Amino acid sequence: MKDGLITLEYVNTVIKRRDRSIHKGDCGRILLIAGSLGMAGAAVLCGRAALRSGAGLVQIAVPEELFPILQMGVPEATCVSRKSLNLDWQRYDAIAVGPGLGEDAEHGELIRRIAREYEGTLVLDADGLNQAARNHLQEDLRKARCSLIISPHIGEAARLLDMEVGQAGAWDRQELARLLVEKTNAIVVLKGAETIVATPEGTSYTNTTGNPGMATAGSGDVLTGIITSLSGQGLLPVDAAKAGVCLHGLAGDLGADRLGEYGLTAGDLTVMTALAMKKILLG
Numbered sequence: 001m002k003d004g005l006i007t008l009e010y011v012n013t014v015i016k017r018r019d020r021s022i023h024k025g026d027c028g029r030i031l032l033i034a035g036s037l038g039m040a041g042a043a044v045l046c047g048r049a050a051l052r053s054g055a056g057l058v059q060i061a062v063p064e065e066l067f068p069i070l071q072m073g074v075p076e077a078t079c080v081s082r083k084s085l086n087l088d089w090q091r092y093d094a095i096a097v098g099p100g101l102g103e104d105a106e107h108g109e110l111i112r113r114i115a116r117e118y119e120g121t122l123v124l125d126a127d128g129l130n131q132a133a134r135n136h137l138q139e140d141l142r143k144a145r146c147s148l149i150i151s152p153h154i155g156e157a158a159r160l161l162d163m164e165v166g167q168a169g170a171w172d173r174q175e176l177a178r179l180l181v182e183k184t185n186a187i188v189v190l191k192g193a194e195t196i197v198a199t200p201e202g203t204s205y206t207n208t209t210g211n212p213g214m215a216t217a218g219s220g221d222v223l224t225g226i227i228t229s230l231s232g233q234g235l236l237p238v239d240a241a242k243a244g245v246c247l248h249g250l251a252g253d254l255g256a257d258r259l260g261e262y263g264l265t266a267g268d269l270t271v272m273t274a275l276a277m278k279k280i281l282l283g
């Protein structure tokens with residue numbers, strides 16, 4: 001069932017306004033568990049997008065050998081080693097796991113632990129979802145203590161549902177999103193042209209922004225950064241998911257206006273996210 005459209009007017013009503021006396025600790029402290037050798041860029045894009053959408057403090061957990069890349073790529077963020085990741089999860093207002101994470105088998109256990117222990121909002125994307133599918137964590141996700149947002153594209157959705165990509169692609173996208181909600185009890189962001197956000201409460205929404213220029217490597221990593229950032233800033237998980245996809249699509253539209261659909265890159269999207277946020281706040 002389709003309950004509504006996600007519009008810029010709606011996003012304007014849910015974005016938090018900043019008090020004059022606000023400090024970075026009030027603007028969301030987030031952890032991004034992302035990136036691996038060969039996919040450091042995914043962590044860079046995710047981190048930049050989180051900052052451009054207003055996160056106050058961004059920490060990125062990567063293999064130590066990637067510290068120089070991350071600290072050059074996102075100098076505003078701090079890095080923490082993923083070697084023995086044993087952090088106090090509750091220190092973070094939101095956590096993301098997945099962009100460019102890679103296929104290391106131990107990440108399955110990491111996701112299981114965070115889902116079981118963490119009390120904030122967890123955003124799972126990309127290899128976070130692939131690891132969940134490979135390690136059959138759907139039931140662990142259903143029982144998660146944290147609020148859970150998952151952001152699969154159709155390929156990741158198929159893996160979670162144990163389907164072939166072609167089979168998943170033949171489904172009505174609203175119904176596929178509902179199937180994912182049933183499987184994981186998460187807020188589901190089913191990406192693509194007209195991204196759908198479906199909730200465990202039975203509602204579903206369709207995004208109104210975005211364009212084919214966003215079909216470019218890394219644009220989903222940018223979305224994960226934005227949704228995690230908004231969650232960390234205190235939006236309800238469902239609002240962070242809905243506002244995140246709309247803001248991300250608007251960044252794509254502003255980027256395509258300036259650069260065209262062919263030349264737009266995910267890196268451009270991170271910068272355009274700042275302009276999109278400005279436009280939304282101006283109303």
Ligand SMILES: NC(=O)C1=CN([C@@H]2O[C@H](COP(=O)(O)OP(=O)(O)OC[C@H]3O[C@@H](n4cnc5c(N)ncnc54)[C@H](O)[C@@H]3O)[C@@H](O)[C@H]2O)[C@@H](O)CC1
Nearest residue numbers: 039040041042099100101126127153154155165192217218
């Ligand atoms: N610069 C970087 O470091 C980048 C790293 N990335 C990471 O690379 C890893 C692999 O992710 P990928 O998504 O590339 O690989 P996947 O194998 O998960 O997905 C690609 C496949 O999924 C299917 N698919 C995806 N979207 C679809 C759609 N809308 N309609 C139909 N089929 C669709 C297609 O079969 C496609 O070949 C992830 O960890 C990801 O975060 C990517 O985000 C790209 C950029």
Ligand SMILES: Nc1ncnc2c1ncn2[C@@H]1O[C@H](COP(=O)(O)OP(=O)(O)O)[C@@H](O)[C@H]1O
Nearest residue numbers: 153191192193210211212215217218219220221
């Ligand atoms: N044709 C399109 N129209 C609108 N948005 C699109 C289109 N193609 C892709 N996108 C958006 O771009 C992003 C792609 O994410 P994803 O497939 O995870 O890419 P990556 O893993 O390379 O970062 C999603 O947010 C998706 O909604």
Ligand SMILES: [Mg+2]
Nearest residue numbers: 126153220221
């Ligand atoms: Mg992706």
